[in-house]
Amino acid sequence: MTGNDKKKDGDGGSGSGGSKTPMNDPILPYFLLSVDHTGICITLVVLKGDNYDELAKAVRNTFRAKKKLGFIDGMITKPKEEGFELDYWYAVNSMLIAWVFNTIYPPLRSTVSYMKTVKELWEYDLRERFSIGNDMRIHRLKTNLHLVNKEDRHVGKTYWLHKESDMYMC
DSSP states (O other): OOSTTSOOTTOOOSSSSSOOOTTTOTTSTTOOOTTOOTTOOSOSOOBOSSOHHHHHHHHHHHHHHTTOHHHHHSSSOOOSSOSHHHHHHHHHHHHHHHHHHHTBOHHHHTTSOOOSSHHHIIIIIIIHHHOOOHHHHHHHHHHHHHHIIIIIOOHHHHHHHHHHHHHHOO
């Protein structure tokens, strides 16, 4: 979907007399609020290297709430034709790149490659580099369970470790 499936410029709108464009129609993915800018922090979670999964959940949730998830999951693609829609796409894509960079721990930012699309940044740099595969996570959970069972005997901690390990060892 490129947004071509949605309303186009001049489609009228809700009878208010003004035309809706992809930038001012809140149901479209190109919509940005007047308070949206490149310096905002979209989540309190900051990528420090080993917490990618936590960051990914927070960013995906924020992007879903702002109707921008399609930019990182591939559902919203760059329009092929020159024109206003391509301009809107570039504006939102650039904003999302800035938002993602703002979630990265400052000393780590310089190690992150610049990508032309937020999808490339998200998939080919951040996820591939920082996501811990399930095998590694299962090993870490088993080690933690062993240590808790051996030393702590803390029921709450043991319960949550077992619960998390069940998610990965189905």
